[in-house]
Amino acid sequence: AKRGKGKRQQNKGNKAVAKPTGAKSQILSPKFKNVFQQMLKFYDSKDYKHALKQANSILKSVPNHGDTLAMKGLINYKTEPAKDVSEEEHGKAAEALIKEGIKNNTTSYVCWHVYGLFYRAQRKYSLAMRTYKNAHRLKSEDFTILRDLCFLQAHQRDWPGYLTSAAKALQMRSTQSASWMSFVIAHYMNKNYDVALEALSAYRQTLPEAKLKKYDHSELCYLESEIIIAKGDYAGALAQLDNQKAYMRDQVRFRERK
Numbered sequence: 001a002k003r004g005k006g007k008r009q010q011n012k013g014n015k016a017v018a019k020p021t022g023a024k025s026q027i028l029s030p031k032f033k034n035v036f037q038q039m040l041k042f043y044d045s046k047d048y049k050h051a052l053k054q055a056n057s058i059l060k061s062v063p064n065h066g067d068t069l070a071m072k073g074l075i076n077y078k079t080e081p082a083k084d085v086s087e088e089e090h091g092k093a094a095e096a097l098i099k100e101g102i103k104n105n106t107t108s109y110v111c112w113h114v115y116g117l118f119y120r121a122q123r124k125y126s127l128a129m130r131t132y133k134n135a136h137r138l139k140s141e142d143f144t145i146l147r148d149l150c151f152l153q154a155h156q157r158d159w160p161g162y163l164t165s166a167a168k169a170l171q172m173r174s175t176q177s178a179s180w181m182s183f184v185i186a187h188y189m190n191k192n193y194d195v196a197l198e199a200l201s202a203y204r205q206t207l208p209e210a211k212l213k214k215y216d217h218s219e220l221c222y223l224e225s226e227i228i229i230a231k232g233d234y235a236g237a238l239a240q241l242d243n244q245k246a247y248m249r250d251q252v253r254f255r256e257r258k
Helices: 002-018 030-044 048-061 066-078 087-104 109-121 125-138 143-155 159-172 177-189 193-205 215-231 234-247 251-257
Strands: none
Touching: 030 048, 030 066, 048 066, 066 087, 066 109, 087 109, 109 125, 109 143, 125 143, 143 159, 143 177, 159 177, 177 193, 177 215, 193 215, 215 234, 215 251, 234 251
16 A cells, blocks of 8 residues: 555656646736737837837846747847947847747747748748748748748749648638739749639639729739740730730730730
């Protein structure tokens, strides 16, 4: 009986040892959640001085908060380095803070997204893509991360990856014209011309008559023309030009293309 009791106590002790430590330090109080949101707003408006002030106010009470540490690193990188600090040293100091934030909260999509923004600012695009993918894997429903990943994949000419991301973006935000355009262009660049044309036609059907007379729809018509030409359907391209002539506002361009 004593042995059994001792074994139960030992198991209880093992559970206590296995319990993760520091998890509570990653949960902000409602007060500091508001401060964190204010910090993000200051960062987005490029008011880095006030963004840094907000970050420091959080870290004063929650020094190991991963998201705030990562954001502080990014904010510091965006500010001008001191006169006696080189660009390289300035970047390394900022990256050290971001890495510390990730170390404190490895499963934070915010930390990984911030790391991607840092790498992109440094023009280290392959590393930025890797960290964006990590962030997207941790929170696949975050549209901002997916949008940034889309932009970078297009910039890096990763057309298969861009197609996958654009398809997800359209599923998430089907009411946004940018999502439709990304989807159309992704298929166009992957030489899926018929799908691109079908998607473009489906998008056009959602537009009211007033929008068809605007400049952006004129550009849409020229994009449609380019896709049909790329497909090699020259008779179809001529027919499309005749059908869409009323909406194609640059008539010099229209005649040159015809």
